[in-house]
Amino acid sequence: xxxxxxxLAALMLPGAARAGVLDDVTKPQNYEARRAGSSNExxxxxxxxxxxxxxxxxxxxxxxxxGMVTHFWNTIGSMDPFQGRSITLxxxxxxxxxxxxxxxxxxxxxxxxxxxxxxxxxxxxVTSHGRSRTCYWHMPFRQSIKITATNDSGTYDVDSFxxxxxxxxLPELPEDTPYFHAMYRQEFPAQPGNYTILDAKGKGHxxxxxxxxxxxxxxxxxxxxxxxxxxxxETPQLRGTGTEDYFNDAWGFREFCTPxxxxxxxxxxxxxxxxxxxxxxxxxxxxxxxxxxxxxxHKGSIFNDQAPITTAELGGFKExxxxxxxxxxxxQYPAAAIETPLPPAAERIPPYKVIPGSELKxxxxxxxxxxxxxxxxxxxxxxxxxxxxxDFEAEQDGRYNLSGIFLHGLVAGVYQISLDDxxxxxxxxxxxxxxxxxxxxFDTHDLKAGTHTLKFEGIDTTPTGARAIMPNLNGLGCAYLxxxxxxxxxxxxxxxxxxxxx
Numbered sequence: 001x002x003x004x005x006x007x008l009a010a011l012m013l014p015g016a017a018r019a020g021v022l023d024d025v026t027k028p029q030n031y032e033a034r035r036a037g038s039s040n041e042x043x044x045x046x047x048x049x050x051x052x053x054x055x056x057x058x059x060x061x062x063x064x065x066x067g068m069v070t071h072f073w074n075t076i077g078s079m080d081p082f083q084g085r086s087i088t089l090x091x092x093x094x095x096x097x098x099x100x101x102x103x104x105x106x107x108x109x110x111x112x113x114x115x116x117x118x119x120x121x122x123x124x125x126v127t128s129h130g131r132s133r134t135c136y137w138h139m140p141f142r143q144s145i146k147i148t149a150t151n152d153s154g155t156y157d158v159d160s161f162x163x164x165x166x167x168x169x170l171p172e173l174p175e176d177t178p179y180f181h182a183m184y185r186q187e188f189p190a191q192p193g194n195y196t197i198l199d200a201k202g203k204g205h206x207x208x209x210x211x212x213x214x215x216x217x218x219x220x221x222x223x224x225x226x227x228x229x230x231x232x233x234e235t236p237q238l239r240g241t242g243t244e245d246y247f248n249d250a251w252g253f254r255e256f257c258t259p260x261x262x263x264x265x266x267x268x269x270x271x272x273x274x275x276x277x278x279x280x281x282x283x284x285x286x287x288x289x290x291x292x293x294x295x296x297x298h299k300g301s302i303f304n305d306q307a308p309i310t311t312a313e314l315g316g317f318k319e320x321x322x323x324x325x326x327x328x329x330x331x332q333y334p335a336a337a338i339e340t341p342l343p344p345a346a347e348r349i350p351p352y353k354v355i356p357g358s359e360l361k362x363x364x365x366x367x368x369x370x371x372x373x374x375x376x377x378x379x380x381x382x383x384x385x386x387x388x389x390x391d392f393e394a395e396q397d398g399r400y401n402l403s404g405i406f407l408h409g410l411v412a413g414v415y416q417i418s419l420d421d422x423x424x425x426x427x428x429x430x431x432x433x434x435x436x437x438x439x440x441x442f443d444t445h446d447l448k449a450g451t452h453t454l455k456f457e458g459i460d461t462t463p464t465g466a467r468a469i470m471p472n473l474n475g476l477g478c479a480y481l482x483x484x485x486x487x488x489x490x491x492x493x494x495x496x497x498x499x500x501x502x
Contacts (some may be wrong), residue, residue, distance in 0.1 A: 031068075031168035036061035036147075038162050049077065049160035052087075052151040061147040061165045065094075066173035069139035069147075071166040074105070075132045079375055080156035081354060081405055081439075081480050084114035084130065086345035087158065088150045093179055094143040098337035101139075103184035104348060105149065107327050109133040111264060112212025112276040114349060116405070116439040119264035120257045123208075123280060126264070129438045137329070139180040142173055152345035178204050178331035183338050185328075186348065189216060189321035189491030194227065194295040197326045204332030206286040206294065211247075212265075212276040213298075214323040214350060216491040218305040219314075220252065220269055221322055224297030231290040238286065243296065247277040270305070272401035272444035272486055280329075298324055302493070314493075321491030323350065350484050355392065357478035363389040376407070379476045381458070384413060388456045388476055394447040398487040402442040402454075405479040408432045413474030415456040419445065427459045430476065437479055444486070454481075 040047050052058045061069075076083055084106020091101035101108070109124050111117050116130035124135045139145065147165065151158050181204075187195060197209060206228070215221055222243030227236035240246045244253055248261040253275060255266050260280045267273035286292065302314040325348075342348070357377030364370050365387045369380040379388050394400060402419070412430035416423060424442055442454070458474050486492045 031170050034063070034067070034167050034169050035164060036063065036167065037164040049162045052149065052158035052161055054151055054153055054155070054157055057148050057150040058161060059146065059148050060163050061145060061167070063167070063169075064144050065141045066143075066170045067141055067145065067167050068170060068173075069137075069141075069145065069165055069167040071134070071136055072147075072163070073132070073134045073165075074149075074161065074163040075128070076105075076158060076162075077160035078156055078158045079479075080153050080158070081482065082114035082345075082349050082352075083153075083156075083158070084111060084116075085348040086114070086151065086153040086156070088152055088342055090148045090150070091139065091180075091182075092146040092148075093141050093335045096335065096337060098339050100179055100335045100338060101182045102338045102342065103182055103327050104342070105133065106130070107184055107210060107212065107325065108182055109135055110210055110276070110278050112210065112325055113214065113265065113274045115265050115274065115276065116437075117265045117276075119262065119278070121262060121278060121280060122259035122282060124278075129436055137180055137182075140173055140177050141179070142177075152342075154344075154346065176333055178333040179335040180329075181332055181336060181338075182327055182329045184325065184342060186323070186325035186343065188323040188325075188347070188350075189489075190298040190319075190324045192319065194224075195298050195324050195326070197294040197296060198292060198328035198330065199294075200288070200292045200328075200330060200332065200336065201290070202332050202334070202336055203289050204292075204330055205288065206281055206292055206328070206330045208278070208280045208282075208329035209246075209294070210276065210278045210327040210329075211243075211296070212274070212325045215269070215271055215273045215275070215320075216322050216486070216489065217302045217320060217493050218270050219301035219303045219320075221275070221298070221300040221320055222253065223300040223317055226294070226296045228286055229291075229293040229295075230286065230288050231292075240296075243277075243300075246296070247279050249277075253277070267441065270444050271399060271492065272484065292330070294328060298322060321493075323489070323491065351488050353483040353485075355481045355483070357480060360478065360481060361391040375479050377478045378407070380411070381474050384458050384460045384474045386413075386458045386474055390454045390456075390478070390481065391451050392454070392481055392483065393451055394449050394483075394485075396449050396485065396487070398447065398485045399444060399492075400447045401444045401484040401486060402482075403484075404440055404442070404481040405437050406430065406440050407475075407477030407479065408436040408438055409434065409475065409477075411473040411475040413476060414459040415476065416459055417442070418455045418457070420452055421455070 085104045087105045089105045090099040226240035226246040228238035263277045265276040301316045356375035358372040371378045414429045416427045
């Protein structure tokens with residue numbers, strides 16, 4: 001339902017915007033349509049993907065101009081649960097040594113944290129639980145363009161990278177046509193002072209922001225204002241009234257998508273929760289002739305969630321040490337070089353402990369039809385009330401964020417999930433009409449050192465739709481169980497009680 005609402009919102013564009021696109025297709029098209037892609041050279045073959053070994057770079061497009069990229073789609077087959085952060089996208093113009101686009105591929109398309117999440121907006125759309133990425137950013141180039149994908153993972157090869165890049169071979173390009181740019185930044189944790197999204201020199205206009213935050217403390221992180229300093233101004237010509245206000249929401253965040261702004265990922269206000277928001281300045285670009293500096297405050301409330309409510313607030317407008325990251329999008333002429341390298345892939349994500357399903361200790365009732373192979377733990381009981389218990393170890397006392405990648409499919413079941421015999425919400429259905437591995441969050445918990453148990457108890461439900469074909473199958477599959485001890489992350493406030501009242 002959520003994705004259908006996002007799609008409907010994207011179709012409900014302002015009348016002028018819709019008319020402009022439709023008017024354009026009635027005009028003569030003065031270019032040659034071209035495509036760079038992973039299609040097999042043999043037209044009768046089906047192997048339409050390329051692999052990327054660890055540390056290697058795949059050239060997706062290398063063409064001479066003048067021209068303009070208008071559409072870019074890709075999907076990735078990899079065992080890497082954080083592929084959205086470990087694969088880096090770069091775009092080089094006119095033979096330049098340094099790229100003008102540089103970002104982890106997930107963040108570039110609008111989803112931070114390497115999350116498996118969907119979004120629908122005007123220039124960027126992500127579907128298939130975060131596995132299919134599409135954008136319509138126009139990328140003009142004069143002499144040449146080169147687009148690459150680099151596998152920065154130190155653990156996983158990319159088995160298959162599929163892509164299609166549609167572009168126009170143009171007879172000419174106006175001399176002052178600006179180039180498309182996108183740049184990723186991160187501060188883990190955010191440093192004292194405002195968080196810088198972009199510091200650009202030259203002439204151009206700003207067109208978009210993707211901001212992600214991994215929260216280190218319980219409380220509302222988004223009291224920070226945005227500031228745009230144009231052409232070296234001492235005071236910002238554009239100043240905001242709050243983080244959610246800049247992203248055109250109000251009174252906090254919730255997940256939603258529109259053509260120009262949205263919050264495709266929002267877990268909540270507890271330590272360990274994640275957020276990604278986007279804001280496209282397509283109707284309100286910010287022009288600059290000499291320079292542009294864009295920043296945002298990282299301020300909000302901090303609560304002691306272990307104290308009585310009367311003494312719980314440590315501060316309502318304090319600078320927070322969340323793990324913040326962003327992508328800035330802008331056009332500029334001439335093209336600017338991004339010379340600062342990205343952090344290594346392992347430093348783009350929190351210090352997760354990833355346990356393949358094949359290495360998990362389990363107990364199953366009935367104890368048959370269990371398979372541990374590759375990264376997977378698969379359970380295929382022939383009864384709907386089957387139970388699977390999975391044990392994991394908390395090495396130290398602390399606050400843990402618990403999540404995993406679980407299989408969803410036609411032969412899956414409906415289970416009540418509990419942690420140490422405490423139910424985690426309502427029964428959860430793993431049943432979908434196709435095969436879909438998807439990220440699942442089991443929330444944040446204070447755990448003692450030792451063994452803990454996730455229990456999956458099958459629910460006797462009435463099959464509906466396609467499930468009625470195989471009513472007695474109640475499959476369950478885990479690719480990875482993922483633990484994160486928040487106390488190990490810089491910025492996490494461990495000694496809460498000492499700050500009460502300060």
